[in-house]
Amino acid sequence: MITRPYVLLSAAQSLDGYLDDASDERLVLSTEDDFAEVDRLRAEADAILVGAGTVRADNPRLLVRSPELRRARVAEGRPEQPIKVTMTATGDLDPESRFFTTGDTPKLVYARPGAKAEFGAAATMVELAEPGFGAVLDDLATRGVRRLLVEGGGAVHTRFLADGLADELRLAIAPVFVGDPRAPRFVGPGTFPRPMTLTDVRSLDGVAVLRYVAATEPSSMDIQRLREAIALAALCPPRATFRVGAVLTDAEGAVLATGHSGEGDPHNHAEQAALAKLDPRDPRLATATMYSSLEPCSVRSSSPASCTRLILDAGIPRVVFAWREPEIFVVCEGAEQLEAAGRRVVEVSALARDVMRENTHLPGVRA
Ligand SMILES: NC(=O)c1ccc[n+]([C@@H]2O[C@H](COP(=O)([O-])OP(=O)(O)OC[C@H]3O[C@@H](n4cnc5c(N)ncnc54)[C@H](OP(=O)(O)O)[C@@H]3O)[C@@H](O)[C@H]2O)c1
Numbered sequence: 001m002i003t004r005p006y007v008l009l010s011a012a013q014s015l016d017g018y019l020d021d022a023s024d025e026r027l028v029l030s031t032e033d034d035f036a037e038v039d040r041l042r043a044e045a046d047a048i049l050v051g052a053g054t055v056r057a058d059n060p061r062l063l064v065r066s067p068e069l070r071r072a073r074v075a076e077g078r079p080e081q082p083i084k085v086t087m088t089a090t091g092d093l094d095p096e097s098r099f100f101t102t103g104d105t106p107k108l109v110y111a112r113p114g115a116k117a118e119f120g121a122a123a124t125m126v127e128l129a130e131p132g133f134g135a136v137l138d139d140l141a142t143r144g145v146r147r148l149l150v151e152g153g154g155a156v157h158t159r160f161l162a163d164g165l166a167d168e169l170r171l172a173i174a175p176v177f178v179g180d181p182r183a184p185r186f187v188g189p190g191t192f193p194r195p196m197t198l199t200d201v202r203s204l205d206g207v208a209v210l211r212y213v214a215a216t217e218p219s220s221m222d223i224q225r226l227r228e229a230i231a232l233a234a235l236c237p238p239r240a241t242f243r244v245g246a247v248l249t250d251a252e253g254a255v256l257a258t259g260h261s262g263e264g265d266p267h268n269h270a271e272q273a274a275l276a277k278l279d280p281r282d283p284r285l286a287t288a289t290m291y292s293s294l295e296p297c298s299v300r301s302s303s304p305a306s307c308t309r310l311i312l313d314a315g316i317p318r319v320v321f322a323w324r325e326p327e328i329f330v331v332c333e334g335a336e337q338l339e340a341a342g343r344r345v346v347e348v349s350a351l352a353r354d355v356m357r358e359n360t361h362l363p364g365v366r367a
């Protein structure tokens, strides 16, 4: 498996959370000192990414400005400038914008199929088969990008954070208010599954600079696999007691088996259906992770062995789930029993609502 680049998001916002005002003029929220720091982050990066909205609104150069930093890159055997990256669904990008015309460095445009754009020699177009940014990171990895700096705007930041793909966030907060709901926000609505930990707080000329790192658990791979498990619940019979999906992976996140409630036999549970597809002596089980949209059950009326028991017997050391089982039928103690047996349990409650949406047939469950 290729290793995705480390993703650092950088944004400057007003006190009330805006990236800009609603006028055509760009609102400058950084100071010189702040910008010098961002320049260093650019110099450390292999590639810099902004959304097409930012290319259109700000017409940025996205180059390392400081000659010393550029020389240091060259001395290390790296290209003088990072690769420039943008993404578009429409293809609405002006080939005369500075993104394309400045800097002797490769320019990459990730475009959705059907995007109407033609850049000739100015840029390489890469068609994105899926809208998720994971595919962008996979492709950048194949181009040798190990560190990616994302400089906005709001739509792009929202997507990286909601997809759990941001490893670090640098947020500069300027002491001004915008107060205009038409202005772009740092992040829009979404489900943000990966909590961030504050690691550094500084003042640069009155601008507060905050640094956060994403919690190591859940990882971006955990979120991707858990979302896949949640999506599998759509395959369950409509009246299954709980409509649940499960994905079993090896230590690297490669899928070993999947399952959903009611698969094979109407009484089957998702984790059970996934485990049934593997030889119980499969050595990969000893380092596997079970992703389940619902907490594994600990008491069952329909079968002698609970999913918690099956997971324990299979020797699976780690379980990631989204929705803690509500007390509708029985009191579930799956998470407690797994932890008591020394297994690692990661609950991603930020995604629980997506699981509830598949289970509104149950008493008291609302989407
Ligand atoms: N203060 C700061 O730090 C800072 C930094 C950067 C930007 N800004 C401000 O932010 C504003 C721009 O933000 P924004 O949210 O409008 O734009 P944005 O996030 O820069 O770009 C959004 C665009 O990216 C493309 N895109 C998004 N998801 C995609 C996907 N899955 N596949 C393909 N393309 C995708 C789409 O382009 P198409 O529309 O072409 O399809 C979308 O409209 C500007 O006002 C700018 O000044 C501020």
Ligand SMILES: [Zn+2]
Pocket (backbone or CB within 6 Å): 269, 270, 271, 296, 297, 306, 307, 308
């Ligand atoms: Zn079960």
